[in-house]
Amino acid sequence: MYHDLKDYLEIVPIRDPAARSRLEILTAYPGLHAIVLHRISHFIWRIGLIWLARMLSQTGRWITGIEIHPGATIGRRFFIDHGMGVVIGETAEIGDDCTLYHGVTLGGTTWKKEKRHPTLGNNVVVGAGAKVLGPIIIGANARIGSNSVVVKDIPEGATVVGIPGRVVVARDLEKHEKRKAMAEKIGFDAYGQSPDMPDPIAYAVDCMLDHMQAADHKLDRICKLLKSKGFDISEADLPELDLPHLGETITPKDEH
Numbered sequence: 640m641y642h643d644l645k646d647y648l649e650i651v652p653i654r655d656p657a658a659r660s661r662l663e664i665l666t667a668y669p670g671l672h673a674i675v676l677h678r679i680s681h682f683i684w685r686i687g688l689i690w691l692a693r694m695l696s697q698t699g700r701w702i703t704g705i706e707i708h709p710g711a712t713i714g715r716r717f718f719i720d721h722g723m724g725v726v727i728g729e730t731a732e733i734g735d736d737c738t739l740y741h742g743v744t745l746g747g748t749t750w751k752k753e754k755r756h757p758t759l760g761n762n763v764v765v766g767a768g769a770k771v772l773g774p775i776i777i778g779a780n781a782r783i784g785s786n787s788v789v790v791k792d793i794p795e796g797a798t799v800v801g802i803p804g805r806v807v808v809a810r811d812l813e814k815h816e817k818r819k820a821m822a823e824k825i826g827f828d829a830y831g832q833s834p835d836m837p838d839p840i841a842y843a844v845d846c847m848l849d850h851m852q853a854a855d856h857k858l859d860r861i862c863k864l865l866k867s868k869g870f871d872i873s874e875a876d877l878p879e880l881d882l883p884h885l886g887e888t889i890t891p892k893d894e895h
Contacts, residue, residue, distance in 0.1 A: 646716045647671055654718050654738060669703035670719030676702075680709035711745075714761070721767075728756035734779065735761045742768040748790070749773075760795065 651668065652658045664671060676699035684692035692709035700706045704723040707713075711727045714735035719725055721741035727733070730753075731745040743765045747755035757771045760779035765771065768786040777783070778795030789804035797806045 644671075644675070647674065647718070650716050650718055650736075655720055669705060669722045673699050673703045673705040673707060673719060673722060673725075674713070674717055677707045677709065677711070677713065680707075681711070681713075684709035711756075730754045730774070731756035732758040734759055734763065737762065738764045740765065740767040740769075740785070744770045744772070746770065746772045747774075757789075 648661050648664055651664050651671075658664055658668075676695060680692045680695040680699070683695065696707060696709045705719060705725045707725075707727045708729040708731070710729040711731040711733070713727075713733045714737065716736045717733060718738045719740075720738065724742040725739055726744045726746065728745055728747050730747070733745075737759050745757050745759075745765075749755050754774045757773065757775050757777060759765075759771075759777045760781065762780045763777050763783070764781075765783045766785035766787070769783045770788045771777065771783065772788070772790050775790065775792050777789070777793045778797065780796045781793045782798040783789055783793070783804065784798065784800035786802070787800050787804040788802045789799055791804070793799055793804070793806065799805065800807050
């Protein structure tokens with residue numbers, strides 16, 4: 640319990656800039672009170688004192704507005720911001736470094752006595768009002784947008800929005816490398832897109848880079864075909880990109 644409290648006091652100022660002091664965190668953060676009561680009720684639940692564990696959990700609900708079933712398994716450095724209306728079901732499993740905002744439900748979709756609530760990997764963030772339902776797996780580092788309803792497994796590093804939840808950002812390393820290569824070829828300084836939330840400008844640039852990469856590949860195939868038929872195709876480098884408003888001229892990098 641001591642280590643949980645120490646971890647919590649360290650992570651709150653990082654995840655919530657409104658935190659001013661440790662005294663404020665200890666006395667005015669319902670997420671902290673809820674997780675402390677859950678640690679105790681979960682221990683009581685595991686040793687078989689079911690009614691007592693449920694009553695302690697119910698007390699925590701009255702005090703904080705956060706309902707965590709004592710059977711739920713929660714990792715370290717778990718942070719609930721604001722907290723009102725959060726519901727975490729009996730068979731839910733939450734990894735380390737996860738963050739939930741107010742109004743989040745980790746709920747079930749069946750009345751059968753089985754695994755019926757979600758499993759969240761490490762470092763998952765669930766936005767306000769989101770509903771994650773059923774025995775699904777949310778991959779590590781995933782982000783679930785506010786008010787989304789998620790009923791299917793989500794891959795690692797993905798960002799999900801909408802009803803039903805759909806992946807709008809997923810880390811595709813192979814595609815990222817192709818975009819980076821094309822950006823370098825035309826003299827563009829490849830940016831680092833944040834996985835936390837989809838950026839329409841970054842998405843548009845990605846689409847352009849994908850299109851340019853496909854066009855470049857197709858043109859290269861056409862040139863090779865013409866050469867095989869005996870046509871003389873002169874090699875031409877990409878033109879320089881003269882950008883006087885940046886105070887410099889960008890020259891394409893040598894591919895060889």
